[in-house]
Amino acid sequence: MISTEGRGLVLNENLLFEQSQPGRVGYSVAGLDVPAVTPDSHLIREDISDFPELSEVDVVRHYTRLSTWNYGVDSGFYPLGSCTMKYNPKINEVAARLPGFTDIHPQTPEALNQGALELMYNLQRDLGEISGFPAITLQPAAGAQGEFAGMLMIRAWQEARGQKRHKVIIPDTAHGTNPASSALCGYEVITVASDGILSKEAVAAVMDDDVAALMVTNPNTLGLFEADIREICDLVHERGGLVYSDGANLNAMMGISRPGDIGIDVMHFNLHKTFSTPHGGGGPGSGPVGVVDKLKPFMPVPFIVKGDGGYQLEYNCPQSIGRLKSFYGHFGILVRAYSYILSMGGEGLKRASELAVLNANYIRARLENEYDLPNKQRSLHEVVFSEDALQNDCHTLDVAKRLIDYGYHPPTIYFPLVVHGALMIEPTETESKQTIDEFCDALLAIAAESKNNPELLKQAPVRAKVRRLDETAAARKPKLRWERE
Amino acid sequence: MDFPEELKYTEDHEWVLVENDVVTVGITNFAQDQLGDIVFVELPEVGDMLEEGKTFGVVESVKAVSDVYAPVAGEVVEVNEVLPDEPEALNNSPYEAGWMIKIKLADPAVLDGLMNVTAYKEFVEKD
Numbered sequence: 090m091i092s093t094e095g096r097g098l099v100l101n102e103n104l105l106f107e108q109s110q111p112g113r114v115g116y117s118v119a120g121l122d123v124p125a126v127t128p129d130s131h132l133i134r135e136d137i138s139d140f141p142e143l144s145e146v147d148v149v150r151h152y153t154r155l156s157t158w159n160y161g162v163d164s165g166f167y168p169l170g171s172c173t174m175k176y177n178p179k180i181n182e183v184a185a186r187l188p189g190f191t192d193i194h195p196q197t198p199e200a201l202n203q204g205a206l207e208l209m210y211n212l213q214r215d216l217g218e219i220s221g222f223p224a225i226t227l228q229p230a231a232g233a234q235g236e237f238a239g240m241l242m243i244r245a246w247q248e249a250r251g252q253k254r255h256k257v258i259i260p261d262t263a264h265g266t267n268p269a270s271s272a273l274c275g276y277e278v279i280t281v282a283s284d285g286i287l288s289k290e291a292v293a294a295v296m297d298d299d300v301a302a303l304m305v306t307n308p309n310t311l312g313l314f315e316a317d318i319r320e321i322c323d324l325v326h327e328r329g330g331l332v333y334s335d336g337a338n339l340n341a342m343m344g345i346s347r348p349g350d351i352g353i354d355v356m357h358f359n360l361h362k363t364f365s366t367p368h369g370g371g372g373p374g375s376g377p378v379g380v381v382d383k384l385k386p387f388m389p390v391p392f393i394v395k396g397d398g399g400y401q402l403e404y405n406c407p408q409s410i411g412r413l414k415s416f417y418g419h420f421g422i423l424v425r426a427y428s429y430i431l432s433m434g435g436e437g438l439k440r441a442s443e444l445a446v447l448n449a450n451y452i453r454a455r456l457e458n459e460y461d462l463p464n465k466q467r468s469l470h471e472v473v474f475s476e477d478a479l480q481n482d483c484h485t486l487d488v489a490k491r492l493i494d495y496g497y498h499p500p501t502i503y504f505p506l507v508v509h510g511a512l513m514i515e516p517t518e519t520e521s522k523q524t525i526d527e528f529c530d531a532l533l534a535i536a537a538e539s540k541n542n543p544e545l546l547k548q549a550p551v552r553a554k555v556r557r558l559d560e561t562a563a564a565r566k567p568k569l570r571w572e573r574e
Numbered sequence: 575m576d577f578p579e580e581l582k583y584t585e586d587h588e589w590v591l592v593e594n595d596v597v598t599v600g601i602t603n604f605a606q607d608q609l610g611d612i613v614f615v616e617l618p619e620v621g622d623m624l625e626e627g628k629t630f631g632v633v634e635s636v637k638a639v640s641d642v643y644a645p646v647a648g649e650v651v652e653v654n655e656v657l658p659d660e661p662e663a664l665n666n667s668p669y670e671a672g673w674m675i676k677i678k679l680a681d682p683a684v685l686d687g688l689m690n691v692t693a694y695k696e697f698v699e700k701d
Contacts, residue, residue: 503637560636564613
């Protein structure tokens with residue numbers, strides 16, 4: 090039963106600075122038994138006046154109360170399109186907390202780190218099997234760094250062939266980080282318009298000998314599979330270009346289609362999306378990259394190899410783009426992703442993709458009569474509506490805010506830009522039919538409210554801890570630091 | 575929605591005011607309405623050479639970040655210095671206080687490729 094009824098007690102909480110009492114402390118140390126020394130004046134900071142003085146219980150209550158204001162995948166449905174906010178199974182946490190992993194130091198000799206290295210080696214192997222790429226680096230700290238690594242490898246490969254190319258083609262349905270990563274690697278970005286999916290003709294029209302790569306997101310940000318990708322890859326390869334695929338939406342394809350088999354040269358994974366590791370303020374990401382054989386000499390170092398003496402960190406790679414990150418990537422996240430792969434198994438991963446697609450299409454079918462669906466092609470793991478069917482001057486932002494009153498984290502809004510007032514819903518495979526039905530009931534109720542009582546949308550949220558925030562003032566005149574009044 | 579008669583318009587929703595060989599450029603009322611509250615503006619520097627159709631600046635609203643494209647080629651001779659501190663002028667006064675840059679025209683013939691107000695109104699309605 091969907092409703093906005095209910096009562097709750099949401100306590101307010103002052104800043105630690107405001108709770109401070111002079112002389113209050115949260116520690117008790119033994120008396121000094123050596124001569125006291127006053128530090129030199131240049132070692133004493135003056136910019137931390139008003140530093141809060143508090144007891145242990147003050148601090149514990151403060152953060153515990155703040156934590157109750159959180160909304161996360163453990164507290165409710167989180168249909169944030171493009172972000173794949175699937176539930177993170179607790180067995181991943183058990184694995185990551187094994188003392189054999191938590192008690193090692195990155196500089197422990199290899200011989201004493203064999204378990205950790207074996208896990209990384211196996212994860213390289215498994216990601217390779219899932220994606221169809223013969224070589225995998227686990228180093229990048231998140232998806233965007235994976236893109237950066239991939240584009241650096243593309244540049245290095247072309248420079249090794251004596252070519253200096255200047256352009257990268259990116260369709261308008263790509264992730265927003267794609268143009269940024271290309272620009273960061275020194276490329277000019279050529280945007281091509283797509284009609285839902287990218288056409289061979291659109292790529293052919295801009296493909297020339299100065300194009301280093303085509304960078305696509307597949308499935309794209311409309312949740313559509315790039316059906317012509319194989320032919321498009323051939324077209325780019327014929328002119329000496331490479332194809333980068335953003336793997337952020339791999340959750341729709343695991344076990345069904347392998348990017349390495351369809352002509353893609355480089356792809357990053359988002360372990361924090363597809364492989365159920367925490368993200369969204371809750372933990373670091375991880376963006377391993379898979380490459381075809383010809384790019385292997387340019388991979389970041391070190392990567393893990395298996396030799397006669399066991400598992401080793403390989404640094405001997407003269408054409409490598411170098412090291413991307415201190416030590417070996419976000420190891421704790423790698424453990425969680427490996428735990429997920431092992432607990433799901435090959436069939437389970439395939440089933441996850443199938444259910445992710447089924448769930449998104451179920452939402453599409455339940456809502457498409459009330460919400461405008463601009464792209465009618467068969468969609469995969471997410472569905473993007475526009476605001477065009479909303480009545481009485483209600484907008485996507487109002488729908489998103491009203492969803493908060495119904496107890497849901499709003500979907501992604503106003504992205505992708507190619508959809509007018511986009512409402513981008515990605516349910517993932519981890520939600521039950523009951524959860525999805527209740528969510529759809531809420532969105533249908535909101536569509537009815539927009540016709541009969543639009544003020545409910547424009548005032549929303551009315552039941553959240555704070556009402557609608559002034560995002561404009563916050564962006565134009567941000568107050569970034571607390572000051573005593 | 576108002577679109578002044580004396581201006582010329584682009585398909586990317588920039589307006590152009592022609593005064594001899596200098597043109598003033600901004601974004602249209604339609605563009606600011608679609609973007610929503612604008613919170614950040616990035617402009618080129620005086621002396622920069624612009625290519626027709628290439629990005630000359632960035633406009634960021636609470637909804638999205640958009641590039642702004644040079645309607646004509648030429649040298650930037652003046653920029654609206656107060657705009658970065660008062661981006662709300664783009665919303666409140668897109669044709670006056672919200673002007674963005676002035677360009678010294680490299681080739682006056684390119685002006686013929688821009689839309690007049692009637693053509694732009696039709697374009698907006700189709701869009």
